[in-house]
């Protein structure tokens with residue numbers, strides 16, 4: 635299996651971003667309220683992560699949030715230059731940043747290459763122009779296509795972030811976004827179902843009855859289908875759902891919507907439920923005592939949140955016992971059911 639990089643995160647909420655997308659409260663999402671990074675602070679952050687980690691390979695410094703390429707080149711340098719010494723010493727292997735699809739400019743891409751940036755994540759959010767406009771994104775789906783192509787031509791690894799459930803989005807428009815994204819074939823995807831955060835324009839729309847977020851079960855269904863389609867297209871999803879942060883979990887921050895601290899786990903469990911249920915059903919005709927064998931890293935998702943899948947199968951199939959057992963000889967993404 636490919637080694638996961640050690641990510642050293644540097645959150646720069648809304649720095650460089652003159653926009654105000656309807657849902658955006660970067661400070662709450664990232665858990666950082668003061669974008670006060672100095673070059674010394676960037677260097678110290680990298681050093682302290684390296685000191686605190688025994689893992690040495692591969693290491694990536696990630697500038698998350700905001701719109702990195704909208705900052706002046708002088709300000710971009712203040713983030714990128716302090717990391718150069720770590721790159722030269724081989725302690726950091728690459729850099730990653732996120733930005734907007736309409737903030738990709740060829741001269742700046744060349745500069746980023748010289749500074750060791752390998753991965754650029756684009757906040758695409760949707761590939762439907764009506765949804766983008768209703769969400770005040772300020773860019774079109776065509777700009778997402780152009781930015782993705784331009785980044786790839788310049789040798790960058792491209793990731794796309796999508797937000798199911800934005801204003802104007804429905805099952806059809808989201809699946810259209812998924813299909814168009816598959817055509818673009820990014821290196822990875824992040825799915826962030828839209829939630830209503832306090833003090834955002836979306837909260838005002840919601841309070842006036844002009845926006846209704848997805849329920850948690852709808853968001854799970856949408857992301858389940860998206861994950862299945864992306865998996866078939868061999869495009870990995872590296873995150874589903876907002877990262878739980880202290881500020882996001884403060885009372886009153888999330889007004890409504892499908893926020894759950896273990897959202898990705900819920901989606902993965904729902905997919906396993908769909909795959910394993912018919913196999914268990916057939917096996918339950920032979921014995922009420924069953925065992926699911928699967929690679930160890932899959933067992934938690936198979937069992938479900940708080941053993942939800944296990945308990946449902948026990949009840950619905952009238953089983954007397956149902957165990958999950960690690961078997962790392964079984965291929966990734968596979969499972970077997972045996973009788974006891």
Ligand code: SF4
Nearest residue numbers: 651653654655658700
């Ligand atoms: S582009 Fe990103 S940082 Fe800027 S307002 Fe929109 S979501 Fe927030």
